[in-house]
Amino acid sequence: MSDPLKYLLDESRLPEAWYNIAADLPVPPPPPLDPRTLEPLPPEALQALFPDELIAQEMSAERHIAIPEEVRDILRLWRPSPLFRARRLEKALDTPARIYYKYEGVSPAGSHKPNTAVAQAYYNKKAGIRRLATETGAGQWGSSLAMACQMFGLECEVFMVRVSHDQKPYRRALMELFGATVTASPSVRTAAGREILARDPECSGSLGIAIAEAVEVAAGRDDTNYALGSVLNHVLLHQTVIGLESMEQMAMANDYPDTVVGCTGGGSNFAGIAFPFLGEQLRGGRPVRLVAVEPEACPSLTRGRYAYDWGDTAKLTPLVKMHTLGSTFIPAGFHAGGLRYHGMAPLVSLVKDLGLTEAVGLPQLECFSAGIQFARAEGIVPAPEASHAVAGALREAIRCKEEGKSEAILFNLCGHGHFDMQAYINYFAGKLENYAYPEHEIAMALAGLPPVPGQ
Amino acid sequence: MSDPLKYLLDESRLPEAWYNIAADLPVPPPPPLDPRTLEPLPPEALQALFPDELIAQEMSAERHIAIPEEVRDILRLWRPSPLFRARRLEKALDTPARIYYKYEGVSPAGSHKPNTAVAQAYYNKKAGIRRLATETGAGQWGSSLAMACQMFGLECEVFMVRVSHDQKPYRRALMELFGATVTASPSVRTAAGREILARDPECSGSLGIAIAEAVEVAAGRDDTNYALGSVLNHVLLHQTVIGLESMEQMAMANDYPDTVVGCTGGGSNFAGIAFPFLGEQLRGGRPVRLVAVEPEACPSLTRGRYAYDWGDTAKLTPLVKMHTLGSTFIPAGFHAGGLRYHGMAPLVSLVKDLGLTEAVGLPQLECFSAGIQFARAEGIVPAPEASHAVAGALREAIRCKEEGKSEAILFNLCGHGHFDMQAYINYFAGKLENYAYPEHEIAMALAGLPPVPGQ
Numbered sequence: 001m002s003d004p005l006k007y008l009l010d011e012s013r014l015p016e017a018w019y020n021i022a023a024d025l026p027v028p029p030p031p032p033l034d035p036r037t038l039e040p041l042p043p044e045a046l047q048a049l050f051p052d053e054l055i056a057q058e059m060s061a062e063r064h065i066a067i068p069e070e071v072r073d074i075l076r077l078w079r080p081s082p083l084f085r086a087r088r089l090e091k092a093l094d095t096p097a098r099i100y101y102k103y104e105g106v107s108p109a110g111s112h113k114p115n116t117a118v119a120q121a122y123y124n125k126k127a128g129i130r131r132l133a134t135e136t137g138a139g140q141w142g143s144s145l146a147m148a149c150q151m152f153g154l155e156c157e158v159f160m161v162r163v164s165h166d167q168k169p170y171r172r173a174l175m176e177l178f179g180a181t182v183t184a185s186p187s188v189r190t191a192a193g194r195e196i197l198a199r200d201p202e203c204s205g206s207l208g209i210a211i212a213e214a215v216e217v218a219a220g221r222d223d224t225n226y227a228l229g230s231v232l233n234h235v236l237l238h239q240t241v242i243g244l245e246s247m248e249q250m251a252m253a254n255d256y257p258d259t260v261v262g263c264t265g266g267g268s269n270f271a272g273i274a275f276p277f278l279g280e281q282l283r284g285g286r287p288v289r290l291v292a293v294e295p296e297a298c299p300s301l302t303r304g305r306y307a308y309d310w311g312d313t314a315k316l317t318p319l320v321k322m323h324t325l326g327s328t329f330i331p332a333g334f335h336a337g338g339l340r341y342h343g344m345a346p347l348v349s350l351v352k353d354l355g356l357t358e359a360v361g362l363p364q365l366e367c368f369s370a371g372i373q374f375a376r377a378e379g380i381v382p383a384p385e386a387s388h389a390v391a392g393a394l395r396e397a398i399r400c401k402e403e404g405k406s407e408a409i410l411f412n413l414c415g416h417g418h419f420d421m422q423a424y425i426n427y428f429a430g431k432l433e434n435y436a437y438p439e440h441e442i443a444m445a446l447a448g449l450p451p452v453p454g455q
Numbered sequence: 456m457s458d459p460l461k462y463l464l465d466e467s468r469l470p471e472a473w474y475n476i477a478a479d480l481p482v483p484p485p486p487p488l489d490p491r492t493l494e495p496l497p498p499e500a501l502q503a504l505f506p507d508e509l510i511a512q513e514m515s516a517e518r519h520i521a522i523p524e525e526v527r528d529i530l531r532l533w534r535p536s537p538l539f540r541a542r543r544l545e546k547a548l549d550t551p552a553r554i555y556y557k558y559e560g561v562s563p564a565g566s567h568k569p570n571t572a573v574a575q576a577y578y579n580k581k582a583g584i585r586r587l588a589t590e591t592g593a594g595q596w597g598s599s600l601a602m603a604c605q606m607f608g609l610e611c612e613v614f615m616v617r618v619s620h621d622q623k624p625y626r627r628a629l630m631e632l633f634g635a636t637v638t639a640s641p642s643v644r645t646a647a648g649r650e651i652l653a654r655d656p657e658c659s660g661s662l663g664i665a666i667a668e669a670v671e672v673a674a675g676r677d678d679t680n681y682a683l684g685s686v687l688n689h690v691l692l693h694q695t696v697i698g699l700e701s702m703e704q705m706a707m708a709n710d711y712p713d714t715v716v717g718c719t720g721g722g723s724n725f726a727g728i729a730f731p732f733l734g735e736q737l738r739g740g741r742p743v744r745l746v747a748v749e750p751e752a753c754p755s756l757t758r759g760r761y762a763y764d765w766g767d768t769a770k771l772t773p774l775v776k777m778h779t780l781g782s783t784f785i786p787a788g789f790h791a792g793g794l795r796y797h798g799m800a801p802l803v804s805l806v807k808d809l810g811l812t813e814a815v816g817l818p819q820l821e822c823f824s825a826g827i828q829f830a831r832a833e834g835i836v837p838a839p840e841a842s843h844a845v846a847g848a849l850r851e852a853i854r855c856k857e858e859g860k861s862e863a864i865l866f867n868l869c870g871h872g873h874f875d876m877q878a879y880i881n882y883f884a885g886k887l888e889n890y891a892y893p894e895h896e897i898a899m900a901l902a903g904l905p906p907v908p909g910q
Binding site: 004005006008010011012076077078084088106107108109110114147150151169170171173174176177178179372375376378379380381416418419421422424425428 | 459460461463465466467531532533539543561562563564565569602605606624625626628629631632633634827830831833834835836871873874876877879880883
């Protein structure tokens with residue numbers, strides 16, 4: 001047992017501060033705009049949805065933001081998470097690459113999402129809020145927020161994308177076990193939902209629609225705020241514990257990643273693992289190659305436009321500059337529900353626009369195949385979302401083999417697939433297929449971008 | 456963060472040897488008997504089912520048996536598992552008790568079962584076996600053996616208790632993902648299954664029936680052996696890594712358990728955590744109170760007889776002396792599928808007969824309620840089986856509060872409930888109820904015990 005398989009950190013080594021990439025980027029992030037005036041949004045405009053401390057984090061350019069003790073006290077129930085060297089996978093691939101993965105599936109909800117859910121519940125509770133409304137795709141975010149709300153004594157209302165709601169009753173049950181109320185989206189509970197249903201009563205939903213519903217509920221009540229599981233700057237900030245821990249763990253392994261790989265839906269797990277390494281590079285440290293892996297069937301980073309757009313389909317949110325397929329884009333009902341978002345985190349988009357990360361869109365069959373290969377070697381069954389990162393890492397490892405290069409590849413295994421076995425059942429039954437949108441469909445969705453000058 | 460929540464061991468501290476309680480018990484374990492001659496079974500009689508090294512472990516009185524490096528090399532993918540101090544639960548209960556739990560849900564299959572699956576697959580592979588046949592209740596054992604077989608390149612055939620097969624398609628999918636073939640039991644594949652189905656075509660199955668089917672398949676083919684997920688001495692032996700690690704981790708916490716609690720179906724997870732502590736006591740060390748928690752609806756330890764009985768319903772196995780409800784006893788279809796066995800591990804039974812452990816049978820509604828209370832405090836959703844241990848620990852913690860005693864309670868959280876959300880759905884829907892068998896039904900099943908003199 002001379003070559004370790006995993007690197008553990010004691011809970012005393014849980015990071016004491018989050019890392020904010022905005023402090024190290026060569027340009028400031030473009031501000032969100034008021035959709036009516038097209039002027040930069042004043043922080044007050046967000047107060048209907050978020051507590052002041054989260055708004056401050058959203059706008060902050062401070063490099064380090066202290067993690068409150070109350071938040072660390074819950075995070076340490078499962079953090080620091082382990083970092084593994086995938087020696088069995090390396091052997092199966094016969095690759096000279098050194099493959100590492102950070103495993104976020106050890107959280108009680110089975111994914112990285114509780115990292116920000118706990119922080120958001122804490123700041124809202126501190127601000128006197130009684131209830132949080134949110135959306136969820138695969139259910140990973142909803143169950144994470146439900147757990148965090150339970151722990152801070154908040155009510156939790158979750159709008160769950162209908163396709164996931166129907167396919168994943170167990171995720172729904174998990175939210176309800178933690179005391180949340182769950183509604184399939186689009187729903188008749190909100191004006192946004194009713195409008196969609198009037199046009200398409202069979203609509204399978206999307207993250208954009210569910211966001212619109214949750215925002216509507218939160219904006220309409222003083223005691224209720226909104227919580228988002230990805231995309232926003234403060235969410236990405238909270239996820240940087242992943243990368244900060246990974247840096248320590250890579251040091252324990254006497255190694256450093258040449259390439260860091262993560263899957264991107266809204267962008268938070270990718271940013272969580274990648275930004276601390278990117279920050280090191282931007283401050284003159286060792287360079288690192290970043291690879292964002294998205295589904296071919298929802299290709300915001302690889303085929304979308306870097307432009308101002310609404311975050312939701314109902315055009316209720318401020319405009320943010322991001323890689324987007326247009327807010328009316330509703331991706332096909334593929335199985336990585338957590339990656340079904342028309343846009344991308346503004347910070348990840350900016351990093352992409354600056355040429356600081358690569359991006360690749362992968363077909364879902366390749367991702368399932370990679371997930372199964374991974375499970376058979378390492379034991380852990382990846383969530384369909386996480387299998388995109390696995391597939392991206394496998395491509396890198398195979399490239400290393402072809403090129404005869406011994407590089408270090410680190411990827412984020414952001415969640416386990418124990419709630420997603422129906423997707424694997426469908427895969428084995430041959431019911432899944434790849435889907436790439438024709439150019440004209442993407443062009444059509446992009447035609448609906450808001451009239452911001454210069455785009 | 457001065458009071459740790461969890462105690463981690465580096466993989467280099469994975470135990471190097473299993474602990475065998477037979478070495479320290481005041482009497483030798485009663486031998487298994489040949490059901491035809493009622494004479495002690497010669498080791499050769501087991502060779503149709505097991506490799507020699509496992510048979511040797513089954514009969515061994517050696518205190519320590521080295522864990523092969525090939526086995527440790529896979530166990531360390533997730534071991535040592537964490538030991539938690541349940542501070543949030545203690546606070547919620549307002550108890551002076553110090554509650555610790557060992558968490559086996561971190562294994563890729565989500566339970567303690569891979570601890571023995573890996574060892575059994577290894578010894579069979581080493582003996583030249585090509586295929587393993589087994590049974591599974593809730594699916595935790597089957598998925599664990601499927602994973603272990605995949606890792607050692609063995610085929611795996613699983614007979615899954617029909618009630619679980621139908622209620623838990625995701626567990627079945629997990630087995631298939633690892634390459635196993637899965638058959639609902641009772642099945643028409645075996646004579647044992649056909650006989651049961653002829654009497655009751657709607658039979659929901661039991662572990663006893665599924666064992667009979669797997670044994671029949673294994674006995675009929677030279678290249679196929681049988682693997683059992685609990686009950687047998689060598690299985691309990693392999694699970695002692697749980698207790699051995701716990702002893703180290705309790706020392707890290709500068710504490711020692713007054714009471715060790717585990718749930719009992721076949722007995723292996725209870726023995727795994729309890730026997731190393733019991734051994735310490737038997738060698739003159741610190742005394743410990745053991746509490747085995749079983750379902751009220753399958754009360755082998757609390758209401759069964761300590762007698763020789765068949766391990767399966769088809770009366771194919773040797774006779775073993777254990778607490779049994781009679782091999783024809785088919786428990787009600789309650790949700791802790793892994794606890795639906797008519798008998799109990801002979802070593803656990805002997806320990807109970809010697810007065811070295813207590814046992815309690817709990818109603819399932821209390822267990823679900825305890826599991827939910829635990830999840831809301833600690834985040835982790837227990838498997839329905841594990842919720843029996845949670846409920847047992849809660850009873851102890853409440854007793855401590857009533858008596859004003861600050862005792863240390865350690866329990867084994869042997870698996871997470873991510874595959875068992877249907878059971879929670881049914882619980883919340885009010886579909887579950889408690890069930891205690893009337894005395895005459897138990898007496899009737901016990902009337903079918905084999906004619907061993909003196910019982």
